[in-house]
Amino acid sequence: MGFAHLVLRNLLRARVRSGLTLIGISLGITTIVALGVITAGFKSTAGAFVRSGGADFMVAQEGAADMSFSTIPEAAIPQIEAVAGVESVRGGLFHFTRVGSNPFFLVLGVLPGDLFEAGPPLVEGRYLASDSPAEIVLGAQAAAALGVTVGDEVVIDERAFEVVGIVDSEVLWEQSGALAPLATVQDITNRREAVSVVHVSVVAGADPEAVARRIEDQVAGVVSIVTADDIGKVDSGFQILDAANAAISGLAIVIGGIGVMNTMVMSIFERTREIGVLRAVGWSGGRVLRMILIEALMLCLAAAAVGSVVGLLAVQAVMRVPAVRGLLEPSYESGVFVQAFLVAIGVALIGAVYPAIRATRLTPMEALRYE
């Protein structure tokens, strides 16, 4: 019988109590994993948009609360293009609206000419014509979801658009949304002579970060988004998600820690005489301490494993919702699971330290006399 086996036996003696504690902790871990995978997925999806059409980075309005609220005057686009190191720029105007069953359908207003330069690959039909305000190009996923093809009509905000092309984009928001003439989207959103973001490609050999800094220095009121993490600069939603994730992790540690402490304290109280016997037959205080800490760690790591699996199942369930499926792709980054297991270890240590210290402070006689 190994030491770990002995510890496992202790846990299995109170199956119901250990099981309920495990469920409690694993609920916290489930939340951390599910939220972590979704947050990472959202960032990854947004990150893909930053580099849409082969762009090196994106520019948005400084201080915007949400990327869809970002407003850059069209007049600023030539200023950005004039910055040293910039090769080309493409403006885009966001319009999120309900289309079919998707409440977050992205209609991205673009200059029709830009599609020929850097548009996603066509699978059917053609790009937008420069003089046809009621044309639209759909992402393949959107076309499938809406059950339409080239030549069909799609109604967006009570306006009829003819589907002229279907693209296969690596950017989920384009794949599940539509590309429409910039002027039309400006008209729909009543944001004339403005775009939400500007995609920037730099000349060969130029450092995108250096060019991005120059743009921020030379063009007033804009901020550069080079990586997905930078999106938080213009989208408080990302910051809220990160904050929620940290808060839930903290709460999970505190609540889980109290749960584990309750379980371990009960277990140690019930086993006080047994601990006296262990001390009497020569077990050191350190060995008893290790036994209790390993019991708590085993419990919490099992909860982390269960919570991670349930978290993944929860993500799968959430991804069945069409609105979510069009908004993000889950990203199963190892960091999310590392965080979940670190939280579990934190819960174990917080929960087990008091009962472990209490057990080791008892003299063998005190423990043996305990009723």
Next chain:
Amino acid sequence: MSSAPPPIVHTRRLVKAFEGGRLRALDGVDLDVLPGEFVAIMGPSGCGKSTLLNMIAALDRPDEGDVVVAGHDLRRRRQLDHFRARDIGLVFQLDNLLPGLTVRENVEVPMYGQGRSGRERRSRAMELLAFVGIEGRAASRPPQLSGGERQRVAIARALANGPGIVLADEPTGRLDSATSARVLDLLESLRREQGVTVIVVTHDPAVASRADRVIRMLDGRIVEDASRVVTPLAVAADPAG
């Protein structure tokens, strides 16, 4: 003339008080026990016999006096875990087996941290269970055993690390006379075959009748110390008789 072996248990002016000093459980106990002796400590409840056993087992510390066991000065030594694991074996009145473990696993418990591999622990436990005649119940849990069987497991556990001294507190207190006799046979065989020093605290005259030496206590003091049998070691200690 052969020289006397040093006592394996040596106490001088041993004092232990409880309840803020009002109750002196031990009140100046002087005791020497030679290696290989079978000693019974008797006396009425509260006379201090279990307290004396606890001092010898290093389960408790005296307030005053000296206690030296197997060469270890227990008053001065801070870390007593190793001493408890290696030098003494304890048998309690209530067997105090761990109910969640099997009989074999209970016997293995004192061997943790003593440098034995899992295989060695298992092998030693089975050897000891065979010695106490209960190897067939190795996979059982303590609640499945009779009182006598549990006490035999406790004796096997006490012998796990090959101690020189076995201390037993009322080992037959809850057993019928036939089962008590089997447990006492085991303790006697330990002394006889392995030279283990056995010190038993008991109320039972049948236990005392097996001992080489009977010590009677009253109010925390030794009031009678009588050798029943002259052991070879006792002869060596006092050849003049």
